Amino acid sequence: MFTGIITAIGTVGEARQQGDTRLRIACPYDTARIDIGASIACSGVCLTVVERGEGWFAVDVSGETISRTVPGQWSAGRRLNLELAMKLGDELGGHIVTGHVDAVGTVAIRDERGGSVHLEIDAPAGMAPFIAGKGSITVDGVSLTVNAVNDLPDGTARFALNIIPHTAEVTTLGALRVGDVVNLEIDVLARYLKRMQSLQG
The missing domain is CATH 2.40.30.20 (Elongation Factor Tu (Ef-tu); domain 3)
Incomplete structure (x- = not known):
């Protein structure tokens, strides 16, 4: 974990x-x-x-x-x-991450905003229901907060992230460019909520 x-x-x-x-x-x-x-x-x-x-x-x-x-x-x-891997009693500074990649996403937009890097990433349709604004997502192993998410006509989702200068410097995310692909892992809580909803439905 x-x-x-x-x-x-x-x-x-x-x-x-x-x-x-x-x-x-x-x-x-x-x-x-x-x-x-x-x-x-x-x-x-x-x-x-x-x-x-x-x-x-x-x-x-x-x-x-x-x-x-x-x-x-x-x-x-x-x-x-x-x-x-975290040890029992460690500070949970990000969110719970399993290290199991759900899909690969593609960087669609990258620009500089107020000193930070603004990224928008396209995720496949299968991931769209699990991505929510102000929710958590893991991109190349980095715990991040989704700023906004837009559902696209083809069923895929485009979500926005803000990469602060510190994160850009100490991870590989600062070097990402449009067209680069990244590993995505959805929030484990979203996974279980989706499963519960499907059983109830």
Whole structure:
């Protein structure tokens, strides 16, 4: 379980096939303190540490995960938002994040507004019912508040976000451009509410 508060940016240094894809990710963490078997969210994807060394850790990424996340995300040189799994008693600074990507969205609009980065992201139709203004959403592992959401004629949804300078600096979101794709995870509470509504209906 995670909170969507990014604590480091890592870089994929090596990606090799050995059944699944084994990634070696360079990071600023004290990796001696990371247990083998620990969970780390990598741009919103919960992955298990299978090796570690000074300044790096390795994870295995399955074909299923690759098929459901941003294309090219798991290639050498890619920068990833990192978050260690929360411990019981940790401050919940963002919202409850599972590290299970629901869909991939596309940046439709990016501009500067009052020093912050304004983003509008198109989400697929299947996600539209779960996105609400002032609700929470996870974008590439970052917990964010939806400023507004517009339902488009084709059933998809376009939602707006404000990325403050601090968030833009300490995550990969500040570098996003129009046309870039991002991992999306809906608020787990919205997921359960939708399920309850469907059973009642």
